[in-house]
């Protein structure tokens with residue numbers, strides 16, 4: 001049941017009496033990994049975002065100083081993935097449903113006495129929802145510290161490992177995600193189907209962009225036939241391990257800092 005999460009850090013393995021008696025609950029770091037079940041090109045399984053997030057949380061928790069109390073909730077496999085809905089197999093929650101799920105689980109965590117909750121999300125289509133939910137929760141529970149984080153937000157070396165250009169352009173199922181999946185679940189990756197696909201979007205010198213300062217609402221079918229944006233063909237398990245190591249080291253530091261954080 002605990003997947004990549006170390007057993008002693010998997011929240012649902014506790015009994016209610018253990019939860020009740022935990023010392024220092026207000027500084028205990030509770031992590032909710034959030035993924036997606038959505039298309040990631042012909043070569044990758046639907047589970048990519050959930051797998052990467054769970055593995056990063058699990059490896060970081062296994063490296064975290066044992067004296068720091070931290071637990072992972074079960075991964076929320078489903079996310080808001082309607083930008084991929086035209087590709088069969090994608091399962092999407094609405095923003096309203098995802099909001100309700102996160103608000104209600106945060107209420108339960110708060111009720112149990114915890115005051116530090118991280119939404120650790122691996123899917124690029126939903127940080128905005130998590131940020132709105134986090135601010136609403138903060139206004140409802142003034143002593144709850146809540147962190148709407150993206151798995152690629154902690155310090156890491158992915159851009160150095162795959163190259164700056166691919167890191168910027170390969171926003172979905174490209175070298176980074178494919179390499180990490182080769183490292184994690186290589187038997188579920190079919191490199192014979194891997195492609196390189198980059199969209200022609202804006203004229204040279206355009207002020208507009210897909211993401212960033214002047215973004216455009218896009219659907220994956222606007223950008224890609226294969227469902228890939230980036231270069232999956234050059235992915236390797238070695239690069240994936242190196243990326244994972246650096247991301248995990250970054251999250252260990254973030255968990256330590258959140259444990260020490262005294263609020264604003």
Ligand SMILES: [Zn+2]
Nearest residue numbers: 048049173177
């Ligand atoms: Zn992804």
